[in-house]
Amino acid sequence: MKATQRDFAGMAARASGAAKVFFFCGPDEAGAHDAAQKILSLLPDPGERVELSGGDLKRDPVKLGDEARSNSLFGDTRHILIRAQGDEVYDAVEVLLSGEVEPCPVLIVAVGATDKSRTAKLLADRPDALVAMFHPPDLKSVAASVRAMADAAGLRIGGDLAERIARAAGLDTRLARSEVTKLALYLDASAESPRSADAAALDAIGAKTEEDGFGALVNAVLGGEKAKIPGELKRIRELGLNPVGLLLAIERRAAQLAALAAKLGPKGDVTALLKAEVAARRVFWKDERELGAQLRQWRGRKLERLVDKLVGMHRSLLTNSQDADLLLSQGLAEIARAAAG
Numbered sequence: 001m002k003a004t005q006r007d008f009a010g011m012a013a014r015a016s017g018a019a020k021v022f023f024f025c026g027p028d029e030a031g032a033h034d035a036a037q038k039i040l041s042l043l044p045d046p047g048e049r050v051e052l053s054g055g056d057l058k059r060d061p062v063k064l065g066d067e068a069r070s071n072s073l074f075g076d077t078r079h080i081l082i083r084a085q086g087d088e089v090y091d092a093v094e095v096l097l098s099g100e101v102e103p104c105p106v107l108i109v110a111v112g113a114t115d116k117s118r119t120a121k122l123l124a125d126r127p128d129a130l131v132a133m134f135h136p137p138d139l140k141s142v143a144a145s146v147r148a149m150a151d152a153a154g155l156r157i158g159g160d161l162a163e164r165i166a167r168a169a170g171l172d173t174r175l176a177r178s179e180v181t182k183l184a185l186y187l188d189a190s191a192e193s194p195r196s197a198d199a200a201a202l203d204a205i206g207a208k209t210e211e212d213g214f215g216a217l218v219n220a221v222l223g224g225e226k227a228k229i230p231g232e233l234k235r236i237r238e239l240g241l242n243p244v245g246l247l248l249a250i251e252r253r254a255a256q257l258a259a260l261a262a263k264l265g266p267k268g269d270v271t272a273l274l275k276a277e278v279a280a281r282r283v284f285w286k287d288e289r290e291l292g293a294q295l296r297q298w299r300g301r302k303l304e305r306l307v308d309k310l311v312g313m314h315r316s317l318l319t320n321s322q323d324a325d326l327l328l329s330q331g332l333a334e335i336a337r338a339a340a341g
Contacts, residue, residue: 002115002124003132008035011130016042021093021106021129023120025113027259029251030172031134036081036107039130043105047077053315054084054110057092064092068103079105085311086112090119097122112258112307136259137173138282142166145173149180154189156196164202167284172252175245179205214249219290221332222253222298224340233329243324244317250332251310256283257298258307260291270295297339309335 001019003011005026015022016039024032040046050067057064068080082089089108096103113119115133123129137145143162150157157165169175179202186205189195217232219225236246264273270292277283283291298306313331317324 001127001130003130005031005132005134008132008134009038012038013042015039015130019105019128019130020103021096021108021123021126023093023108023110023113023123023129023131024134025110025115025117025120025131026133026135027255027262028134028136029109029111029255030174030248031137032109032111032132034173035132035134036109039105039107040079043079045077046079046105048079050078050080052080052082054082054086054088054108057082057084058088061091061095064089064106065096065099065103068096068106069099069101077104079107082106082108083311083315084108084110084113085308086110087118090122093119093122097126111255111311112304136256136282137171138280139163139166139171139284140281142169142171142173142176146176146180149177150183150197152191153180153184154191154194155180155184155187156194161197161199161202164199172248175248178245214246217246217332218250218253219294221250221336222257222294222339223290224297224336224338226333226336226340229329229332229336233332237325243328244314247310247314247317247328250335251314253294254298254303254307254310256291257295258303260295261299261303264295302338306335306338 001011001015003015012035022036022039024035026032052064052067064080064082070078089110093108096106108119110117110119115124115131120131120133124131143159143166146162146165147157147159150162165176165179169179182205183197183201184190187195187197187201189197214236217229217236220228220232260273260277264270274283274288274292274295278285278288309331313327316327316331320327
């Protein structure tokens with residue numbers, strides 16, 4: 001099966017019952033991640049989560065099939081979530097599909113892959129698999145998603161507030177969902193007891209916008225402004241912002257740069273492209289100058305290496321939470337040196 005970004009929501013329920021392998025790809029990693037969470041929410045019993053990396057499976061393609069069928073040996077319900085880069089899981093998926101025993105659900109979030117990738121082509125025509133590709137959303141679509149999240153949480157919010165939350169999250173629905181959840185808890189809202197939310201309530205929970213939260217550090221790191229990073233990291237700690245949330249903001253910007261670079265091509269006009277994107281409301285006008293500088297800096301293979309680096313940092317932060325601050329500081333310093341050099 002194959003789904004577009006537009007029809008995924010309508011296909012999700014059917015796919016969750018019919019498919020065993022899900023391949024979510026495209027330049028919008030947050031959208032792909034949300035799609036994986038949507039499928040998991042529709043499974044009658046997702047069971048234990050087993051997380052694997054694309055790099056591990058590239059080195060050991062047989063491992064995926066072994067893990068996906070171990071529930072048949074021990075009777076435990078489980079699902080597998082894989083974070084991969086490009087087509088590095090192709091061999092592992094091919095081995096998985098060659099087995100005779102039905103596997104547990106396998107959900108792959110493939111950064112840097114498309115629905116034309118080898119893995120996507122391997123799965124697209126199978127009735128027991130789903131391929132869906134996601135593109136970066138614009139402010140209007142994320143604001144609409146925020147309002148839908150708010151409705152489900154028992155919050156009544158206006159369009160302006162929804163846009164503010166969307167912009168604060170850097171158009172990342174994962175961060176936006178976190179803000180909506182905090183707002184619902186603060187107002188004691190629920191589907192049974194809805195509450196109205198306003199800007200004052202959002203201010204009260206300490207919601208940080210992209211500008212006064214992560215944005216300055218994101219721009220310092222990707223702009224190679226090494227001298228600014230220690231002070232910005234200190235400010236982030238004082239504000240109590242989550243290191244993983246910061247990394248997600250940088251990942252989001254890297255994905256945005258990758259999408260813009262794909263539109264730009266090798267000889268495109270950066271200034272003209274960004275003006276068109278701002279006019280179409282796909283880029284926030286306040287980000288135009290920084291995006292222009294970063295797009296000129298991070299192109300081609302250098303941008304690919306940046307994405308790889310961020311994937312590795314994300315994995316390290318999740319598996320070594322006690323050292324998250326140190327790992328984050330070291331990783332950001334390396335990225336800034338690459339940008340400056």
